[in-house]
Amino acid sequence: MNPWDLAGLDAPARRRASSPRERPWPRLVSRPAVPMPVPGVTRALEPIATGTEWTVPLLERFDVALSAHARRLHLETFPVQYEVITAAQMIDLCSTVGMPVHYPHWSFGKHLLGQEHTYKKGVSGLAYEIVINTSPSLVYLMETNTLPLQVLVMAHAAYGHNAFFKSNYLFHQFTQPDGILDYLTFARNFILDCEQRYGWREVERVLDVCHALAPYGVDRYKKPAKLSASRERERLAERLRFAQHHYNPDVAYLYENAAAKQGPELEEFEPQENLLYFIEKRAPKLAPWQRELVRIVRKISQYFYPQRLTKVANEGAATFWHYTLLHELYDHGQVDDGFMLEWLSNHSDVVTQPSFDDQRYRGINPYALGFAIFRDIRRICEQPTDEDREWFPRLAGTNWVESVHFAMANFKDESLIEQYLSPKVMRDVRLFLLADEESDRSKYAVRAIHNEQGYSRVRQTLAAQYRPEVQTPPLAVTRFSADSDRALLMQHRVERGRLLDADAATEILAFIKELWQFDVVLEEIDDAGNRLKIHRT
């Protein structure tokens, strides 16, 4: 028996712990147990490669090997295109969220310069991998990586992320991986064209505002229309034709929307959460090309929406799969011990979770948490303890491949944690729950820790922490008047007394006003409907 694996001992110990004040950790050793894949498979005579030098034919052979294992484990993926790039190109890519095509904007340049600076100073390394949700899936391999690291990236991105993109319901609903690059090309050309016609300052002004509002350019529940560059081009061409005939683009816009406006438009106005959509359609004084810019940013923001909801799930699944696939390679004798040690050292850097009082602590590491959850799913399936049977009666002892695929396909961060975060993981990571109460600002109160009484609360709160509302306070347009003062009224629903940061709110309102051009008011409303605060431009 693995002396570190105390999971077996743990269950009876847990029952004995009657008092909530009893400290649970002397019996826990923080070293997690590593579930090594089952031995007994036929091993290849020779590893595919030894050493750290990589060549393109070698990468091809590794891809073949990986894809064989992936097939056996039922990983469904989009076709893959690997691109070998330099470090400088990697910095480029990072600055445009990994998209190989993007419209130019100074903020990308800012990230680029910042990143380059820290990279050259040696403060931060570069991302090992970026993969974006396109079809074919583009996977970037940096030339400076060693062979084991390249294979790690291939397994992580080309199989892990790729399979996640292909199977997860959010990506299914919200994105079209085959259309995005085409759309971005269209967007870039359109924006460059606008810069020619209207001047870069004007274009940049609109884009700045839109970027700040991008989190509010998302339909959270409705499935968005398909991205199609050709349809967008047609729409613009139609508008242009009309404009040429009538020589007044503003009228053209009215005309184009006349059909829609004939309906019962002026009736009840429903609160609109998609701020950019609202501005695109209703802002009184925007020129048509400005509306198009708003639309472009909105569409792109929408495309990345699932990414924002599935950081933990996505990275966790990818990390889990690279870990699993590379161990498969090892079990089949396709790689040697040196190879394993090399990538494991990178792997453990990635999944490190510094504790909250550590200098390196930057919030909960999605790689670490996700990896822990997915690996634990496999453990629960393969070696369930009594505790697991109690907590996950329908998961314990099932086929791990199916269970992991199910977890990949049907959850976002919030629900994944809610469903799968097990007491064991909470103990390993030593999660604990703090409360920051309005009544006492000088202290945090510890509300729950990783013990029998605390598991559920810790899990629920952690899950709630991944709701999008926590990161981006929800806003909604509640009223606007088309004819009087044209003021725009927005509401923020306050949860538990948490107000908006006043400076940020003022800045954002000023931004919205740039597009709306009339007064903008933001109310903060609590659950009872009381108005707590008003921000005005």
Next chain:
Amino acid sequence: MSDFAASSRFMRIVDRRADPPGRGAVNRERFIRRFKDEIKRAVDEEIGKRGIADIGKGGRISIPGRGLKEPYLHHDSKTGSRDFVLPGNHEYLPGDMIDRPDGGEGDGQGNEPGEGESRDNFAFVLSRDEFLSLFFDDLELPNLERTRLADVSFVTTRRGGYSRDGVLANLSPALTMRMSIARRIALRGGIASRIEELEEERHESHEAGRRAEIDDEVTVLKDRSEKLPFLEEIDRRFRALQPVPAPATRAVMLCLMDVSGSMDERKKDLAKRFFALLYLFLERKYGAVDVVFIRHTETAQEVDEKTFFHDPQSGGTLVMPALELAHKVIEERYAGNDWNVYIAQASDGDCGDEDAQRCAGYLQTELLPRVRYFAYVDIPSANSGGWFARPSDLWQCYEPIGAASFAKRKVHDRRDIWPVFRELFARKEAAA
């Protein structure tokens, strides 16, 4: 290979390393364009700290982070209540109270978007080119207008159009073949219609003699049509060169320095810095710049850079020989309209009155018409300030020269060099 066939997966490895730099460069340039003012201020500050010899390098600069904040809406952490989960509990039990850290450390929201924006300054590295272009941004070459408009004297050639003659290396095969085909079609057409005509005549004609004649002619014509030469001299077409007027793009800079006993190390150092700056500036404008070093005491000598700055000399001062030597160098090597000649003269101006008078005259009649710009830097002795300071002899004699291509300034201190240089080369307001 067999397992390759078994895998129906599409997979491809593309090597992008040789791709030209793309969006990165564009976005970088956008950033610099957007924050040009802030960045320029930072660059100027940086220059204040640097030695002039290092000015030509790129470097790290930082600009205030305020302006480049990308705002986003977030909660005010001082209001309301919230629960959050942290990892790494070592000792706490439910009910414990933890002191709140001040810096927001241990805050559950540490991973909010846009981290790093709260920093006061945004630091980054500019490349040499970016650095210099900002450094020289509001300096303009003196008399550039004239160079562009009036002195477009230099003729270069550019490919353009086609011509019937040229050297074989410039032959354009595609066009030549087209001409050959056209010629053959045209000639065959003429022959064909003549044959048609003849055959008609033969058909109508009853004289046997005439018919035989026609037959002969037709045979000849047919033969000729078949034997039309494939290529003829006149088919040949050559890529042609067009003369294009271009502004002179070569530059030479003549550094004149007084190395007599009165020029101490401090003065030489100031002069050197000024020359270095001028060199950088010209290099940036013209690419490659020739530099000629002329030092003088009572006699003038053309020397290499090291000797120029470091070889000690002693003796009296005569400026005139240096100007004459400069003139000679220009006449011998840099005559002609395709050279932009710049002269920078550094001296403490401590020469005889008579010599100074001659110099001023020579400058006006001989040198100034030949150069683009003549800058005189007067470096008075360190202790020459005070009530009794008087302008140097040379300065006094140069005083009346009013030509637009002549400028003179006094430099007392290292700090003065940059402002003086800037002033000398300040972008001339567009003639409104």
